[in-house]
Amino acid sequence: MRLCGLLTACAIGSTTPAWAITPKNFDVHGLDFVPTLEVQESYDDNFRALSEDVESSWITTLKPAFSLTAEDRNSAYRLSYQAVSEHYHSAADASNTDHDAKLESILAFDARQRLHLEAGYKRQEDTASTAVNRENDKYHSSRFSGRYDYGARTAINQLSLAVSQERLRYDNSGEINADKDRDTLALTGTWTHALGGSTRALLELRHSDFDYTLADSRRNSTNQALLAGATWEATARTTGKVRIGYEQKDFDDPRVDDLDSPMWEVGLDWAPRTYSVFTLNARRAFDEGDDGSDAVKTTSTELLWRHEWTSRLSSNLSFGLSRQVYEGQERDDDISSASLSLTYAVRRWLDISLGYRYRKNDSSVELESYERNIYLLSLTGSF
Incomplete structure (x- = not known):
């Protein structure tokens, strides 16, 4: 099995849903480059998730994303990034842009031993979590993880050992949610x-x-x-x-x-x-x-x-x-x-x-x- 296939099979890679577009891969100095873009228009009748005095708005969303993948005989690496920019037409203070970046790798030492590594960073805003204050809930997080697998894929017994470290910080005004x-x-x-x-x-x-x-x-x-x-x-x-x-x-x-x-x-x-x-x-x-x-x-x-x-x-x-x-x-x-x-599916790419x-x-x-x-x-x- 190709190692990039292992990235997906081990559930640390692909987030493409079933029956989605089939993007074309571009060769960029030996790296597979895959860009995508989603444009969305939506109407949310209670974007602050309130019981009374609700707020509604039309929302225009842009989701540009890309992935860069490289592999050789015993290793594979992938860098992925997605931005989500939301423009609230009836509430400018709710407009926001989220960022999500992730670097993943798999190293196959031999038929029995594999090492999975991942590092990620997110900066996000949520319109509902601080609804009482009627402002977006702002936070960022970083995560590092590793998993060591021992045992051939056809072995009777297999062992996995995993460790992860996550740092979560809130960026709201007035120390809102600082207790989290x-x-x-x-x-x-x-x-x-x-x-x-x-x-x-x-x-x-x-x-x-x-x-x-x-x-x-x-x-x-x-x-x-x-x-x-x-x-x-x-x-x-x-x-x-x-x-x-x-x-x-x-x-x-x-x-x-x-x-x-x-x-x-x-x-x-x-x-x-x-x-x-x-x-x-x-x-x-x-x-x-x-x-x-x-x-x-x-x-x-x-x-x-x-x-x-x-x-x-x-x-x-x-x-x-x-x-x-x-x-x-x-x-x-x-x-x-x-x-x-x-x-x-209008086209393979749309x-x-x-x-x-x-x-x-x-x-x-x-x-x-x-x-x-x-x-x-x-x-x-x-x-």
């Missing part, structure tokens, strides 16, 4: 065992340390999780990963109650036809605290259906349900979402899409409840 500034160190060890065919059992141990920059933060904590499950590919038209286990969150501050809960992560693809794929994603885990909470226990389920009606026309339909319990507060949120999009997104938050805190509708029309092109 943190450094995160995560360690993961995964052992898999072949059961036959393309099915493998797995056992995984995770450790995460959350260090907040705010002095005497209640949220400084350590997460531990032990998970067991399986992965399989192309088994009865099904591909998937299932992890089920238990998670503990221990806070440094003795005044904060430690937390524990069953944990699971499920990702299943079922393809009854080559042109039709159903996907089920489910998750239960502790997320870091928000809006003054110590942590958020999130349970979510999402069902997606991707269907290719003709060689040019495809659709994406999704439904999602999520429950968020804010630990340390009297707040529970029930979130429902849905989306539908139709994409027509797609046109029409879409709709819906989101509703039914919160026990009245001011946190809201409904949001977004209507979209977009053109995605390359060369």
